[in-house]
Amino acid sequence: AQISVGGTNYPLMDAGLIYNFTGTLDDVNPEEADPYSGSCSTTVKWAFDPATGTLTISGTGEMPGFSYHTQPYASYKNSVKHIVVEPGITTVGDYAFTYCPAKTVTLPDNITSIGEFAFASAAFTSIDIPETVTSIGNYAFNACNRLEEILLPEGLTQIAGNTFNGCSSLTSINIPSAVTSCGYCAFSGCDSLEAVYITDMAAWCEIKFEESGASPSNPLHYANNLYLNGEKVTNLVIPNRSGSTGGNYETR
Secondary structure, three states: EEEEEEEEEOOOOOOOOOOOOOOOOOOHHHHHHHHEEHHHOOEEEEEEEEEOEEEEEEEOOEEOOOOOOOOOOHHHHOOEEEEEEOOOHHHHOOOOOOOOOOOOEEEEOOEEEEEEOOOOOOOOOOOEEOOOOOOOOOOOOOOOOOOOOOEEOOOOOOOOOOOOOOOOOOOOEOOOOOOOOEEOOOOOOOOOOOEEEEEHHHHHHOOEOOEEEOOOOHHHHOOOOEEEEEEEEOOOOOOOOOOOOOOOEEEO
């Protein structure tokens, strides 16, 4: 057996003895030496602090997408309490933090999109979505059953299918005026919804809600209270129009 130090091989003469060598271990990979940090891509890094339970994503550009358990930090996911995405990262990848029981999330102001299943089954009660976000993927907040508050950015153009499916603690939701469609089961299981907030009645009436039987995409299925610029809408009956808000809901 041999040990290589500084490019030179040394024989291990006696296996039972410990030898002290000085030199440079050229072949040691720093990421292998530190099990609590590594790379998501060539420009995106991750680091986990076991003392605080903080998972930090840093670097520049888009965060790559993953599948359920292929994140390079997957072995620490169950211990994550806080997620910090630093400035320079422009997207949150698919499945980035799926099943991370994080209680807090910090996103930078330059984030433009949040991928599918990105925060599914997280444990936070609220999250601030930057106004720069224009796209949120399917199931992004699926089964976040402790989520109570979320403010959707005004630049969001659609609410994807199952985005808030199973968010049973969500009490209110704002629908940005730029939203034109709401996917299947977007608000299914949101039993605690009490209020929907909008700023443009004409835009609200034009939203296409993709219904799927008893699994609604229209948040008014649960909320029953619609607020326009902070004032409750009363005595509104919308004529039946296929695929939109239709005559399925009356606000009294």
